Amino acid sequence: MQRPSYPSNLAQPPVYRRPLPWRFDDWAAI
Numbered sequence: 001m002q003r004p005s006y007p008s009n010l011a012q013p014p015v016y017r018r019p020l021p022w023r024f025d026d027w028a029a030i
Helices: 020-029
Strands: none
Touching: none
């Protein structure tokens, strides 16, 4: 299982099942 670090997993993260807020943080961390 890969970690949601790229837009590919932003749609449906396999590990983290949190709301949108976490996505923005991850996206900016790239």
